[in-house]
Amino acid sequence: MPILDDLRTLFGDAHVLTGDDAPQRDWTGLYRWRPLALVRPGTTGEVAAVMRLAHEAGAPVVPVGGNTGLNGGTSAEGALMLSLERLNRIRTYSPSARTITAEAGVVVDVLHRHVEGAGLIFPLRFGASGSATLGGVLSTNAGGANVLRYGMVRDLCLGLEVVLADGRVMNLMNALHKDNTGYDLRDLMIGAEGTLGIITGAVMRLEPAPVAHATALLGMADLEAALALLNRVQAGTGGAVEAFEFMPEAYMARLARVKPDLACPFAPSPVNILLETATTITGEDPVARLETLLLPDLEAGVITEAVIAQSQAQRAKLWAMREAAAEITFTTPDLVDTDISLPLDRLPGFVERMAARIGALDPAAEILMIAHLGDGNIHYTVYPGTSGPALKAEMRAAIAEQTVALGGSFSAEHGVGLSKRQTMARHKDPVALEVMRAIKAALDPKGILNPDKVLP
Amino acid sequence: MPILDDLRTLFGDAHVLTGDDAPQRDWTGLYRWRPLALVRPGTTGEVAAVMRLAHEAGAPVVPVGGNTGLNGGTSAEGALMLSLERLNRIRTYSPSARTITAEAGVVVDVLHRHVEGAGLIFPLRFGASGSATLGGVLSTNAGGANVLRYGMVRDLCLGLEVVLADGRVMNLMNALHKDNTGYDLRDLMIGAEGTLGIITGAVMRLEPAPVAHATALLGMADLEAALALLNRVQAGTGGAVEAFEFMPEAYMARLARVKPDLACPFAPSPVNILLETATTITGEDPVARLETLLLPDLEAGVITEAVIAQSQAQRAKLWAMREAAAEITFTTPDLVDTDISLPLDRLPGFVERMAARIGALDPAAEILMIAHLGDGNIHYTVYPGTSGPALKAEMRAAIAEQTVALGGSFSAEHGVGLSKRQTMARHKDPVALEVMRAIKAALDPKGILNPDKVLP
Structure with missing residues (x-):
């Protein structure tokens, strides 16, 4: 392939891997491919050079971050996988402005550690933050365990640098909270999963570190009581x-x-x-405040069990229980995994109806839920319980259908x-799909950026 | 014009105004036009019908809300002005989900009053909220006086309904906080000033009402001290x-x-x-907390004057001083008005350098600033001091240039x-402009939606 020769000339053999040296599956093992x-x-200039060559050759390009995705977004049959791993510099860090400018290949936990202190x-905050990269979490608009307080990755991003399908570099590297200069291209690129451009760098917002936490594990009888508690704690803590x-x-x-120690x-x-x-x-004591807020439910027996972390180590252990989710889910590879959201007041109804529908499809099926309940x-x-791809497709469709029927997102x-x-x-919405296709065609007319992803 | 006959057939003469019955200027009087x-x-269906006719005829369409814009966004020479004023229904209101779904013509203060209690x-929150409409504030991604706490209008919007250039209706009416189903078309439409589609309705986020405020007017010697105070009060109030x-x-x-009573x-x-x-x-007392936080600056003489509102009436009066800004600014119509943002640490330098540059251009010029300083x-x-359009253009260019040179937005x-x-x-960024033009051409190939706006 002449494009491989060109790439080797540009980057040397060490940075152009083929055959078994190139990744051929994602971490879940559910998606497999043979890349070019x-x-x-x-x-960023070298990413642009790759895209100019690919654009000229009409070669499909799949951008790759930390390989922690769950929906096959980096599957790359016959495509050039473009890894951002070497774009791993922190360009600028301004504690006074509370911003950090970093490249796409920087691992999320590296950002955590960089601003500590x-x-x-x-x-x-999410389980895969030790591998996931900034470019990956921006491209998927990742969420995690504290969206309730700080928002999605979209809400944390102030500026972006993006290489377009033909190699042009778009500079939206702004560190401002207020900027209305034309169309919001930043948010268009965030969550586009590499189909409209390749994110190479970003300006991210930082937040003041809490000086104290209160972390509790609570046992309760039902979801309604849990949602009522959430409202009470939100109101009582501002x-x-x-x-x-x-x-x-x-x-x-x-x-x-799977993890007996947890x-x-x-x-x-x-x-x-x-x-x-x-x-x-x-000087504020969030533990005392939380205890006061929990007391009525404890006395009424609505909260039946409660553990409040007394140290950072105990707090870390409670979080480890939660963050093991992806790992313990995928130990059984024959599964249907989804990621849905619902209006809070529809959650209990969804759980009940969905269990009945799954049970009707397959009485031996096991259901595993883990939820960012506040979102x-x-x-x-x-x-x-019964194997076969047709049953799994049916389950997947039923979950999406029930979610959308209750006003949720699939x-x-x-x-x-x-x-x-x-x-x-x-x-x-079919019109929304038409608009997405029109934008895709306008920005990537040859359809080389992460083909077959996102758009049906 | 055959399109006018078609519109009269559809809507009756009462809703198709021509000649002097149609608006020919914006409220500032700086922009004047003769619309079709x-x-x-x-x-929404009728908006779609207008757009189908306009699209077929290739007639330019300028969507109009409450007529409170400051940049000539509704100037409509020879165009069909499409007023959203009759789309003024609140469709659904869910206090438990903290959302309200309203049409584009609903006035912002109507939303305020609807959720009170x-x-x-x-x-x-901004001065023009008695006239500005939901569609208008979404189309311009308005800000205002409490962006610091609650974000821009973009941050308050969960779902949108948009009529496209050819009359198709795009339904993005989602009430969810987490939704990653394809490209972020909502944020693309917000702030596009009616050039990509006409917003006809939206799902907006509501927030818990504060139970108590502390409102103060403080006199200080310089901006640096004010910014240090802001940081201290943010930290001390969480x-x-x-x-x-x-x-x-x-x-x-x-x-x-201009307003002696204020x-x-x-x-x-x-x-x-x-x-x-x-x-x-x-039960919390924000006034006591604020007084404690102000005390060191009062004792050190950094704050030289301080008034803390003791009643809702006093609070309202302090706010009226701020909200009179647009009114007192435009009483002198010969002016250069701009709206810029800067990184907080660059603000004092900007103010100093800009005053020198304006003074050099025109020693008799008067400068009037009003700032959402926290943003x-x-x-x-x-x-x-000297009149003439060339000097004004030079001043405008100097302000933009100085802003951008300090990392700000024009x-x-x-x-x-x-x-x-x-x-x-x-x-x-020229590549960003190219991408905006490509999107505009893809979504409005005939260029009929708010022509000549936003894109140079």
């Missing part, structure tokens, strides 16, 4: 709830089986909630990738 | 600063002249700050409209 090659440019945090995570009994059972410290309740509040005000966001997984924070394109075709 | 007609459809607020507005001595002087209650200082904090926690957003107005919250298109050409 993996190329590793080292700068300056009284700041980069808020994004919106200081950092996380409100739901781990049902079945999740705790699987956790105890087993629930009490006999799991039907509804187990990881609740964290925080304060940025020196209405459930990772709903089914392990079929893709909350993991993106569309390959796995939800058919759901897009079935449930997304 | 003003048409007033009453539903349920412990909720629609946060958007980010509960609702507004931090800067009114310099010259603003107070003009206020005393004159500053103390001899104006060089820097006068309207500071408001709030709490949603019952780095200054409304910078110059009244030339359009913070008022949009681009007609008046900043040349600045877009000079200062916006």
Whole structure:
């Protein structure tokens, strides 16, 4: 292939990998492919050079970050995989302006550590943050466990640098909170999963670090009581709830089986909630405040079990229970995994109806839920009791259908990738799909950027 | 014109106004035009019908809201003005989900009043809220006085309904906080000033109403001290600063002249700050907390004057001083008005350098600033001492140039409209402009939607 020769001339053999040296599956193992090659440019200019060559040759290009996606967004059959891993510099860091400018290949945990000690945090928090990269979380508009407090990745991004399909570099590297200079191209590129351009760098917003946390694991009988508690704690702390995570009994059972050291410290309740509040005000005691807010539910027996972390180590252990989710989910590879969101008041009804529908399709199926409950966001997984792709497709369709019927979204924070394109075709507004296709055609007329992803 | 006959057939003469019955200027009087007609459809379906006719005829269409824009965004020479005023229904209101779904013609203050009493607020706050409409504030991504706490209009919007150039209706009416189903078309339409589609309805986010406010007017010697105070009050209240507005001595002087009943209650200082904090926690006393936080600056003489509102009436009066800004600015029509934003640490330097540059251009010029200081957003107005359009153009260019040189934006919250298109050409990233043009051509191939606006 002449394009491979050109790339080798530009970058050397070490950065153009082919055959078995190039990745051929994602981390879940659910998606497999044979790429043309993996190329590793080292700068934005080099990414642009790759895109100019690919554009000329009409070669498909799949941008790759930390390989932690769940929907096959980096599957790359016959395509050039463009890894951003060498774009791993922190360009500027301004604690006083509370911004950090970093390249796409910087790992999320590197950002966390970089700002530690300056009284700041980069808020994004989720299990894969030790591998996921800034470019990846921007391209999928990732969420995580504290969206309730700090928003999605979109809300944390002030500026972007993007290489377009033909190699032009678009500079939206702005560090301002207010900027109305034409169309919002930044938010168009965020969440586009590399189909409209390749994000090479970004200016990210930092937040004041809480000076103290209160972290509790609570056992409760039902979701309604948990949602009422969420409202009460939000009101009683002035919106200081950092996380409100739901781990049902079945999740705790699987956790105890796969990761016994992370087993629930009490006999799991039907509804187990990881609740964290925080304060940025020196001298305030969020633990005392949380205890006061929990007291009525404890006395009334609405909260049946409660553990409040007494140290950072205990806090870390409670979080480890939650952050093991992806790992314990994918230990059984024959599964239907989804990522949906619902209006909060529809959640209990969804859980009940969905269990009945799954049971009707396959009485031996097992359901595993883990939810960012405060955002209405459930990772709903089914392990079929009977195997076969047709049943799994039916389950997937039923989950999407039930979600949309209750005013929810069939893709909350993991993106569309390959796995939800058919759901897009079935449930997304048809005019919106036409507009997306028109934009895709305008920005990538040859259709070389992450082909077959997002758009059905 | 056959299109006028068609429109009259559809809507009746009462809703198709021509000649002097149609608006021929904006409220500032700086922009004047002769429109083809003003048409007033009453539903989304009727807006779509107008657009189908206009698209077929190739007739330019300018959507119009409350006529409070400042950049000529509704100037409509020879165009069909499409008023959204009859789309004024509140479709659904869910206090428990904290959302309200309303049509584009609903006036912002109507939204404020609608949610009063349920412990909720629609946060958007600015002087023109008695006339500005939901469609208008979405189309310009308006800001206002409490962006610091609640964000821009973009941050308050969950879902949109948009009529496209050819009359197709795009339904993005989602009430979810997490939704990653394809490209972010909502944010693309917000702030596009009616050039990509006509917003006909939206789902807006509501926030818990503060149960108590602390509102103070402070006199200080310089901006650096004011910015240090802002940081201290943010840290000491856990980010509960609702507004931090800067009114310099010259603003107070003009206020005393034009609106004597709103004159500053103390001899104006060089820097006068309207500071408001709030709490949603019952029983908390934000006034006591604010007094404690102000004390060190009062004792050190950094704050030289201080008035803290003791009643809602006093609070309203302090706000009236701020909200008279547009009115007192435009009483002298020979002016250069701009709307810029800067990184906070660059603000003092900007103010100093800009004064020198304006003085060099025109020693008799008067400068009037009013700023959402916490957002780095200054409304910078110059009244030339010497008249002539060339000098004004030079001043406008100098302000934009100095802003961009310090890492700022030449359009913070008022949009681009007609008046900043040349600045877009000079200062916006050229690749970003190309991408905007490609999107415009893809969504409005005949160029009929608000022609000549936003894009140079």
